[in-house]
Amino acid sequence: MPTPTGKTTRAERQAQPLAREVAEQVATDKGVCIRPVSLRRTDLATGRTEIVDVPCGSTLESRCPACAKRKRSIRRSQCEQGWHLAEEPTVTPDDPSEVQRAWVERRAMVTAERDRLAESGAADPDQVAALDSAIADRDAEITASGLRGSASRGSSSSASTPRRVRSTKRRQDAPDLPKRPMVRRTVGRAFEDPASGRTFRPSLFVTLTLDSYGRVRSDGTPVDPTSYDYRRAARDALHFSKLVDRFVQNLRRVAGFDVQYFATVEPQRRLAPHLHMATRGTIPRAELRQIAAATYHQVWWPNADKAVYTGENLPAFDEETANYVDPATGEVLPTWEQALDALDADPDAEPFHVVRFGPQVDAKGVIAGSQDADRCVRYLAKYLTKDVGECHPAETDAQERHVDRLVEALRFEPCSPRCSNWLRYGIQPQNAKAGMRPGCCRSKAHKREHLGYAGRRVLVSRKWSNKTLADHKADRLTWVLETLGIDPNNDDHDQGAAVPLRASSGNHVWELARPTDPDVPPREHRLLRAVGDALHRRSQLDSARQHDPSVTPERAT
Incomplete structure (x- = not known):
């Protein structure tokens, strides 16, 4: 006015x-x-x-x-x-052109010459380097010609570190899984109604959750925060994406066909990630529960249960050797590869962490074109526009404290081989460099808005819709x-x-x-x-x- x-x-x-x-x-x-x-x-x-x-x-x-x-x-x-x-989503590749075939043939000739020279034992390093450069040029031309992928998965010119291989023998505390012969299909079975003659091709909407870390209230906060296992909750969140990969592998092995899926990851009210997955085709619910119970992921990392360096007593970076050393004795800390070698040499070694699903497995059959199908699609996309930490905002002081305790548990947990938190446990991170400090890892897994889950929010198989x-x-x-x-x-x-x-x-x-x-x-x-x-x-x-x-x-x- x-x-x-x-x-x-x-x-x-x-x-x-x-x-x-x-x-x-x-x-x-x-x-x-x-x-x-x-x-x-x-x-x-x-x-x-x-x-x-x-x-x-x-x-x-x-x-x-x-x-x-x-x-x-x-x-x-x-x-x-x-x-x-209802039909296989197949794509037939085009026939290669004469130019593409010619570049592959040239690549083969240079590769054969390079290997022949290297195997002779009297190879000149300059000649080998020149052939390696020629191979790189041929690979670039092959890609520019319109071919997908690489003509050779592993180049003989690159001296890569051999991949560590561990036993695939299943754990004694994990139940065995049935295995069916694989069929080359991605579409589920069709069922016919004898009364109406209509054909149905049902699919599944599956929800998987992690195990319990302690009793929680309806708002997701723990009943007893002192006994709530925040360390296991943090580690499960950090490695949840690997557990999902293992579940898909076991699902396809038991189902007997190449199951395709569209899945999203979101947090529960207790802030633990859980999975919603739409799968094409259906399998019995009893087998789904069996698969979830038998699925696990072992993290073979050095032990990080007890801190070696705390406070200001932290390892120092030696500029001359480009290594981190003990602040008192000046002894060089074990590198990441050395720590893994010691783990491999220990016959009684135990995995750093084992992540499993909880007993709750919800599976719902869905028919194409039904209201349930549309409802499930909307639910899958419900939280995709929010960060993990924004899906269930803290509204009470108890919820705020619950988030604070989980973030504090994540602060010093190693999230990857390159995480700076390994210095806290007396191990140099992979590719260590100056300026690393425990508790200051820049990975998004440690950030409050991600709550430990740094993987993709949407997981889609390659043959879902092509x-x-x-x-x-x-x-x-x-x-x-x-x-x-x-x-x-x-x-x-x-x-x-x-x-x-x-x-x-x-x-x-x-x-x-x-x-x-x-x-x-x-x-x-x-x-x-x-x-x-x-x-x-x-x-x-x-x-x-x-x-x-x-x-x-x-x-x-």
Whole structure:
């Protein structure tokens, strides 16, 4: 309300919405990225430059709601398209061209010459190095010709450290698993209803959890924090992704076919990670429980139960030898390889940690096109736009203390062979370098927002839908362009688009533009322009859909 002098008070001005924040809210509501990345595109023929804003592509709603929502929508499409396939998702590779065959033949000739020279025993190091360089050049040409992978898995020219192999004998405390002959298929069995004659191809929605670390309340906090096993909870979270890999291996071995899956990892209220998995095909629930009970992962690392160096009494880095030494005696600490050698030489050695699933195994049969199928897909994508630590925010002091205790347990736990926490236990990390300090590892596993789980949140098997995320994005773009009647190969449409409709053919150079560059508009201006372009595209799409009722109402943004 204006004062008698016609002016507003400071409190009234502070209560007015901030224009910049309103612009971000409008951009979020219209599905526009609020953190666009500016790229400078230069035409090599004319020298003309222009600034193109591309979405940041963040998967976290806390950073960019529009991009995170778009990513989650694509993941849902990926899950839906691959879950209930009735035919094998096979792709037949193209026949190799004469150029590709020629490069492989040249690679074979150089490889044979290199091996012949090395086996003769009188090889000149300069000649071997020249042949190694020639092999690298041939490999680059093979890749540039359009061939996937490498012509040779292991090059004889590279002296790599031999892989450590341990016994695959199962633990005595783990039950044995049945094994069926493998069948080359990924699609589950079909069942026919005798009454109606309809054919059903059910699939499964499986939920797996870790074991208990102590009694917890309904809000996830422990009943007795002093007896709650935070160390085991931290180690289970750090190695949970490996346990999932072992479960998939055992699942395929027991099922007898190449089971395909779409899985997501999220935390429970007690902050332990658990797995939701959609599998194509079905197996008996009793066998699923048997597989979960028999699945384990052993971590063969040096012992890290008792700290050797604490406080300020930490190993020092010796610049001359590039090793960490004892601060009192100056003795060089064992390297990572030496510690593993000592572990291999000990006949009574025990694994550093063994992670297992808990007894709770939930399996639900799902039929294609049912409401349960849609509900399960939504549940799989429920928490994909949040960090692990954001899925269940702490609302009480007890929950805050529970998170603090778990983060403190994770602080000094080794997360990988390169973790700086190994110095605390008297071992040099792999590839040790100056500046390492226990408790200061930069891995995201130690961060509060990840709670020990540093793996991928979405796990998709290779033959799930035979499409990558880029393929699903291309499908959406193709649908929009066909609906609008736009030819992506037409240069006129490409010049008028806010974002190029096709990849450059090599006539343009792209580079990252800094926000302080004179040709980059302010962020607020770019947001408003992007909102205007989005509204224009939406109106065009709505108009095209009104004229053609057969168009599928699929989201374009």
